Amino acid sequence: MSETSLCPTPRTRIRRHPERGSYETAEIHAILDEAYLCTVAFHDGETAHAIPTACWREGSHLYIHGSNGSRLLRALADGAPSCVSVTHLDGLVFARSAFHHSMNYRSVALYGRFEAVQGEAKRRAISAFMAHLTPERADQIRAADEQELAATTVLRIAIDEAVAKRRSGPPVERAGDEALPVWSGVVPLKLTRGEPVPAPPQEVENA
Amino acid sequence: MSETSLCPTPRTRIRRHPERGSYETAEIHAILDEAYLCTVAFHDGETAHAIPTACWREGSHLYIHGSNGSRLLRALADGAPSCVSVTHLDGLVFARSAFHHSMNYRSVALYGRFEAVQGEAKRRAISAFMAHLTPERADQIRAADEQELAATTVLRIAIDEAVAKRRSGPPVERAGDEALPVWSGVVPLKLTRGEPVPAPPQEVENA
DSSP: OOOOOOOTOOOOTTOSSSGGGGBHHHHHHHHHHHHEEEEEEEOOOOOOOEEEEEEETTTTTEEEEEEETTTTHHHHHTTEEEEEEEEEEEEEEEOSSGGGGGEEEEEEEEEEEEEEEHHHHHHHHHHHHHHHTTTTTTOOOOOHHHHHHHTTTEEEEEEEEEEEEOSSOOOOOOOTTSSSOOOEEEEEEEEEEEEOOEEOOTTTTTO | OTTTOOOTTTTTOOOOSSGGOOHHHHHHHHHEEEEEEEEEEEEEEEEEEEEEEEEETTTEEEEEETTTTTTHHHHHTOOOEEEEEEEEEEEEEOOOOOOGOOEEEEEEEEEEEEEEOOOOHHHHHHHHHHHHHHHTTTTTTTTTEEEEEHHEEEEETTTTTTTEEOOOOOOOOBBGGGGEEEEEEEEEEEEEEEEEOOTTTTTBBBO
């Protein structure tokens, strides 16, 4: 394992389409950094769960947060083995046959256990989240006070057992199909920002 | 349970922010129908996995498919208890305090076990997938031949233990924060289609 590449493990080794896999930390980090949401899977002893939640990366850890009352966070804080999935859908790949249709995407699968982030590190982590989410406003918003911090759980998972997987480019047709009279190519997809909608003045929570 | 609403179960009952939950099948179906991808969680006896894969709905089932060699599909075809997650991120909710930031989203959590779809039903399911993915081309593309069908696994899961969860609208501030001199509101997010990119003529797979 180099400093810039992770070791494949039995859980992260890509068996099908190995050319679509990458263990390069730069690529894994870039995919995570573009994400606002991840989906966390864990098993509670009875059943598997898949729960979407906000995420952000700092250094070689991925962070999540939420209310102390969250079932997800309580289960993960207890050290449940977890798998975090992040996926960006980049395009629909339209071939001339049904079988050769595909999707362009970039995804990360990350295995490990979360740990709680406490004290000053928790405060710094939340600041980093705001800098990730809204860099131009991060210095202007009111920071969390002691009560808000105490009500919030922050967890992190080391990015050391992870793999990126991605497909890009045009469809690959079966030889002979290229003459079929149907359009083929890629329809790109992108999560785009719309026009900001200012909040009305009256939205405050009940005291 | 009415014909248009599912019963909450211990796995799908929303405890925090119950006002954000819905068991209405129309709402659950609408969220699933807008999705190209779901994330499937299951436990293989040793570890939890979260794997993104294409999905489509027909009636009261959600379908996935892939190569017979896929580890995901083989584990699920064996009847592993699963949780399917679909999430649409609709906006970033910027409050005047760090604590009151949020996200607008629509998500579904669906629990159950997948079952294999065989024979003529498999052929019909793949046609339905093409109609979902590319309705205007579905009648023009070459349908899967026997060999392609035989190489493909199609699975489905009943949508009978599921819940939708969503947030929409502006931030909710702490009373007193509304005077802080920082922008607040929602930045909408939407997965949008870009300009189609026609395939170059030479992309055919090796025979």
